Amino acid sequence: MFDPDTLPYYDPAKERKVAVITGGTGGIGYYTSLHMYLHGYVIYMCGMNSHRVNKVIQEIVKEAETRVIMSPKDTLLRNAIFGSLRYIHLDLRDLNCVERAAAKIEKLEEKVDVLINNAGIMAVPYEETKDGFEVQLQTNYISHFLLTMRLLPLLKKGDSRVISLSSIGHNLEFTYWKLSQSFKFPPNLIFTWFRYAMSKTALIQGTKMLAIKNPDVLCLSLHPGLVMNTNLFSYWTRLPIIGIFFWLLFQLIGFFFGVSNEQGAIGTLRCALSRDISAENDNGKYYTTGGVESKSSSVANNLDDAASSWIWTVHELKKRGFEV
Ligand SMILES: NC(=O)c1ccc[n+]([C@@H]2O[C@H](COP(=O)([O-])OP(=O)(O)OC[C@H]3O[C@@H](n4cnc5c(N)ncnc54)[C@H](OP(=O)(O)O)[C@@H]3O)[C@@H](O)[C@H]2O)c1
Numbered sequence: 001m002f003d004p005d006t007l008p009y010y011d012p013a014k015e016r017k018v019a020v021i022t023g024g025t026g027g028i029g030y031y032t033s034l035h036m037y038l039h040g041y042v043i044y045m046c047g048m049n050s051h052r053v054n055k056v057i058q059e060i061v062k063e064a065e066t067r068v069i070m071s072p073k074d075t076l077l078r079n080a081i082f083g084s085l086r087y088i089h090l091d092l093r094d095l096n097c098v099e100r101a102a103a104k105i106e107k108l109e110e111k112v113d114v115l116i117n118n119a120g121i122m123a124v125p126y127e128e129t130k131d132g133f134e135v136q137l138q139t140n141y142i143s144h145f146l147l148t149m150r151l152l153p154l155l156k157k158g159d160s161r162v163i164s165l166s167s168i169g170h171n172l173e174f175t176y177w178k179l180s181q182s183f184k185f186p187p188n189l190i191f192t193w194f195r196y197a198m199s200k201t202a203l204i205q206g207t208k209m210l211a212i213k214n215p216d217v218l219c220l221s222l223h224p225g226l227v228m229n230t231n232l233f234s235y236w237t238r239l240p241i242i243g244i245f246f247w248l249l250f251q252l253i254g255f256f257f258g259v260s261n262e263q264g265a266i267g268t269l270r271c272a273l274s275r276d277i278s279a280e281n282d283n284g285k286y287y288t289t290g291g292v293e294s295k296s297s298s299v300a301n302n303l304d305d306a307a308s309s310w311i312w313t314v315h316e317l318k319k320r321g322f323e324v
Contacts, residue, residue: 001290007273010040020044023119027230031265041083046090057085092143093129102150111157117144117164123192140199149324160217168223172197176305205306211284218279225289227264228254267291
């Protein structure tokens with residue numbers, strides 16, 4: 001697996017590198033933020049709850065110090081100069097909140113080097129946000145689309161990288177589903193997965209379209225791996241009685257096919273920081289566990305369908321007063 005210690009280390013006093021990450025409090029996002037902090041990045045941690053994000057920031061700072069002390073003397077990590085971590089309020093279920101978060105970052109920074117669209121929810125019951133979208137579609141895709149478009153001018157002044165966490169689950173979309181399709185049918189046990197797959201396919205399609213429209217910005221999507229000990233599965237494992245069955249099932253999957261929370265962050269880190277990947281050679285590509293180049297589904301790869309999803313998203317945002 002790719003070793004994040006081989007990625008470049010920056011001294012924020014000499015070369016200020018700025019990253020924006022959504023969902024840094026979660027399993028994969030936590031380790032992504034930790035490594036980027038170790039590599040000297042100024043990180044804006046966008047999350048819903050200030051108490052939770054600030055607690056995680058303290059944990060990352062502590063863990064970073066421990067890792068440096070524990071690392072062998074001749075490693076680059078031993079001499080790492082840490083970046084910094086700052087909280088930005090962001091609830092992806094609210095488009096106005098996305099606008100405010102982007103505006104705040106614009107006020108604070110002249111450029112952004114990397115945007116990591118990491119936050120996500122999976123297989124939750126049908127719910128509509130106050131913006132009128134199905135909650136998985138908005139959280140996983142539409143709000144990240146808006147955030148990306150708002151930060152694009154800043155990204156173009158920096159290292160110009162947009163990394164979006166999709167999922168192997170996008171393959172469940174076996175034929176193209178228009179994004180206006182809401183799958184509001186019972187049973188939730190089946191149709192919630194279709195809604196998840198649709199949101200994660202849309203994220204890959206959006207990445208490919210963004211890459212075509214902005215060849216100077218490196219836009220990548222990825223599946224981080226099966227990381228079973230994160231909160232992503234908590235809706236199912238917390239169900240009364242039957243939750244035990246789901247917990248056991250997820251543990252079994254994790255045992256045979258899973259990777260650790262930290263290994264789940266490796267793909268993102270490679271895409272976000274590696275100098276081996278460039279906009280000229282790799283734009284729009286899809287990666288998998290450990291940062292290995294892979295292929296997304298034929299549905300996600302179809303550029304006509306990707307264009308339809310893009311146009312639908314732009315129209316729906318416009319209807320709600322958000323010009324992109
Ligand atoms: N774990 C896996 O096996 C797996 C597999 C494939 C893809 N993925 C993708 O990888 C990404 C990270 O997953 P994970 O396993 O680390 O999940 P996780 O532990 O549940 O973390 C999800 C993160 O998203 C944040 N979030 C959720 N809803 C939000 C909202 N409305 N506004 C802002 N932030 C919100 C959460 O914040 P709070 O802490 O405040 O709730 C949390 O920080 C997700 O996009 C997921 O779909 C994961």
